[in-house]
Amino acid sequence: MTREEVLDSVKANVENENSIKHMLATEAIMRALAKRLGEDEEEWGLTGLLHDIDMELTGGDMSSHSKLGADLARELGASETMAHAILCHNEAHGVPLETKLDKALFCADPLTGLIVAAVLVRPDKKLAGLEAKSVLKRFKEKGFAAGANREQISRCSELGLELDEFVGLGLEAMKGVAADLGL
Ligand SMILES: [Fe+2]
Secondary structure: OOOHHHHHHHHHHHOOOHHHHHHHHHHHHHHHHHHOOOOHHHHHHHHHHOOOOOOOOOOOOOOOOHHHHHHHHHHHEEEEHHHHHHHHOOOHHHOOOOOOHHHEEEEHHHHOOOOOOOHOOOOOOOOOOOOOHHHHHHHHHHOOOOOHHHHOOOOOOOOOOHHHHHHHHHHHHHHHHHHHOOO
């Protein structure tokens, strides 16, 4: 399973450009997390890239979202570890987070939304000038990007990361793919 095959499959199943960008952002954060934690960067990155592949196929039905995604990932050649992380990133299934990969995907997913929202309120709408301290300030504003689940992001602690390090790492990772994200 190459990255190109995964990206082609994501694009074949997801039309919405912002959804594809969300998966690219998640991939970038997952790669950075794997590097930081001494884990497999390709495995973690591709899990991030794949994690919402069923978003449009399941049409917002949270009882099937990520179950289908895990099956599609397996068909593409993803390992059981990857499929499990994809399955349990949707809490609706009640599948507990077990592996580091499960925990990483779970906390990286909503961080992308918080960072994108923090960029979009900037006049230049560019990641380059955004600082981690600004994102952390936004994190504490409950009404800001309320869909970016703070409790979920905070579970980076289960990977041994403080929130400020996690936010900084995520921001730098997204800056690295800013052109792909159009930010
Ligand atoms: Fe997601």
